[in-house]
Amino acid sequence: MSSDRPESSDRPESSDRPESSDRPESSDRPESSDRPGHRKRPDELRSHAWYGDPGLRAFGHRSRTRQMGIAAEEHLGKPVIGVVNTWSEINPCHIHLRQRAEEVKRGVWQAGGYPVELPAISLSEPFQKPSTMLYRNLLAMETEELLRSYPIDGAVLLGGCDKTTPALLMGAVSMDVPAIYVPAGPMLRGNWRGSVLGSGSDVWKYWAEKRAGTITDEDWAEIEEGIARSPGHCMTMGTASTMTSAAEALGMTLPGAASIPAADSAHSRMAAATGRQIVEMVWNDRRPSHILDRRAYLDAITAVLALGGSTNAAIHLVAMAGRSKVKLTLDDFDALSRKIPVLANIRPTGAYLMEDFYYAGGLRALLAQVRDHLHLDRLTVTGHTFGEVISGADVHDADVIRPWDKPVWAEGGLAVLRGNLAPGGAVIKHAAADPRFHRHTGPAVVFENYQDLQQRINDESLPITPDTVLILRGTGPKGGPGMPEYGMLPIPDRLLKQGVRDMLRISDARMSGTSYGACVLHVSPESHVGGPLALIRDGDLVTLDVAARRLDMDVSEEELERRRAAWTAPAEAYGRGYGALYLDHITQAEEGCDFDFLAREGTVAEPESR
Numbered sequence: 001m002s003s004d005r006p007e008s009s010d011r012p013e014s015s016d017r018p019e020s021s022d023r024p025e026s027s028d029r030p031e032s033s034d035r036p037g038h039r040k041r042p043d044e045l046r047s048h049a050w051y052g053d054p055g056l057r058a059f060g061h062r063s064r065t066r067q068m069g070i071a072a073e074e075h076l077g078k079p080v081i082g083v084v085n086t087w088s089e090i091n092p093c094h095i096h097l098r099q100r101a102e103e104v105k106r107g108v109w110q111a112g113g114y115p116v117e118l119p120a121i122s123l124s125e126p127f128q129k130p131s132t133m134l135y136r137n138l139l140a141m142e143t144e145e146l147l148r149s150y151p152i153d154g155a156v157l158l159g160g161c162d163k164t165t166p167a168l169l170m171g172a173v174s175m176d177v178p179a180i181y182v183p184a185g186p187m188l189r190g191n192w193r194g195s196v197l198g199s200g201s202d203v204w205k206y207w208a209e210k211r212a213g214t215i216t217d218e219d220w221a222e223i224e225e226g227i228a229r230s231p232g233h234c235m236t237m238g239t240a241s242t243m244t245s246a247a248e249a250l251g252m253t254l255p256g257a258a259s260i261p262a263a264d265s266a267h268s269r270m271a272a273a274t275g276r277q278i279v280e281m282v283w284n285d286r287r288p289s290h291i292l293d294r295r296a297y298l299d300a301i302t303a304v305l306a307l308g309g310s311t312n313a314a315i316h317l318v319a320m321a322g323r324s325k326v327k328l329t330l331d332d333f334d335a336l337s338r339k340i341p342v343l344a345n346i347r348p349t350g351a352y353l354m355e356d357f358y359y360a361g362g363l364r365a366l367l368a369q370v371r372d373h374l375h376l377d378r379l380t381v382t383g384h385t386f387g388e389v390i391s392g393a394d395v396h397d398a399d400v401i402r403p404w405d406k407p408v409w410a411e412g413g414l415a416v417l418r419g420n421l422a423p424g425g426a427v428i429k430h431a432a433a434d435p436r437f438h439r440h441t442g443p444a445v446v447f448e449n450y451q452d453l454q455q456r457i458n459d460e461s462l463p464i465t466p467d468t469v470l471i472l473r474g475t476g477p478k479g480g481p482g483m484p485e486y487g488m489l490p491i492p493d494r495l496l497k498q499g500v501r502d503m504l505r506i507s508d509a510r511m512s513g514t515s516y517g518a519c520v521l522h523v524s525p526e527s528h529v530g531g532p533l534a535l536i537r538d539g540d541l542v543t544l545d546v547a548a549r550r551l552d553m554d555v556s557e558e559e560l561e562r563r564r565a566a567w568t569a570p571a572e573a574y575g576r577g578y579g580a581l582y583l584d585h586i587t588q589a590e591e592g593c594d595f596d597f598l599a600r601e602g603t604v605a606e607p608e609s610r
């Protein structure tokens, strides 16, 4: 057990607890082979099959380990810890993970393990096209197969930029060796002439001001200099902060880990402590299947809602739960959203940034505010219960982490919509929308795809008024392809100049968690497969009613049938390669956009010739 915890932790050492407490009281998972109270012997380690045999193959594995300068006494009989690292020079959010991997390894050595670093594909949100979402499942597959094909007893997963968190955890869940997550941590606050700048949110905000003519080219250049000041992921409550916080709420990180800024020395200490923790987890065989039951996923949703987190969580958590064989649906999000207020005052829903959130007490302090709605007796990677992990957490700034009776928004920030425009479901982060659009009817102006949108949005002949409903199709899981974050459609320049800053926008795309506005997203089934979004036409009246959770177009079923009969499927973007594999197997948004062959039940054999 680690002796060095994240500084926000004030809990006792897990070794104080009986090992039988490692097991949750109930679980949706089948019983594991874990024996309560049993601490593994070295010859029970998975890696023993590679190193411990007297035969020829183990000779090769041992001699090749000697070749790397590792003596027998340094690794034989010790847990082999795979440090899955998504560092890359094209990923600014992970640029410090080269050093963090060394700190994790330091912790592993200290605790008597043998660390091996395993580089994995880096999903760099700013640079990877058409969308990192196209590659989330590729990283999940890579993670699972890295852990399976090598002599790995336990895994430390390093990531944080948006899709990295669900991808790494999905792979580790499917492999089900002991695993723990090191969130990359948010970057420091941005700065422009003394004003705070937040990733994404302030980019959209000042881009709109530049188009409206209220800031100059020089102002814009200064903002470019000051908005990204340190390593780390986006420091607004975007998808990165949402999903790393969800990972902590699931119980898959050390307590407090997700809130620590990447540049803080506490982040390095957390990395080393995580290295020590995974060795203890291997000896006690504490695996994802022991931790991730339905209660854990419901608590992760509760955390996301109290944070005012990204709508992308509604896709990723469903996919992650599917890997855990837990049934999680959009209705779970909606039901909790009606109960859980937004308490974290973080942009884009609120005013502050992740650095402020950390100083105010971080995620543990936020979770303590909603503890009556959490499952406190379930297990975490620490061997402690979730309740023990968050006990004693204090709020140090009640404007950043609000009390229950003074929320930023009275309802959780996500509503699930259904209707004849979205029979499979759609979502809206209504807390980040102008309230006048919570119930709104307006005529549609339809764009066929992103290119059409870019070419025509400023066409002055289009009948676009502040009440128009802007529709974008061709941007879903298959149509995008990869469901890019185009969901915050731009407002026409002429309306921006008139002071318009929000409009009702509807698409089958996703939206960056740092974005805001009355944007209905993830419309399902997507237009590319012939969903109703493919059938809507310019001038059709569309009604959004958030309170009723409805999204409808005023078009008769007979007329929709006529349009459906005349509809032809668009061409596929990929005829071969990974893209073709993706198109053949991707599921719709409400199913989590996993690959059907990764999500389904089935066994996978351990490598035979070890």
Ligand code: FES
Pocket: 093, 124, 125, 126, 160, 161, 162, 199, 233, 234, 238, 240
């Ligand atoms: Fe990596 Fe936002 S770009 S988290």
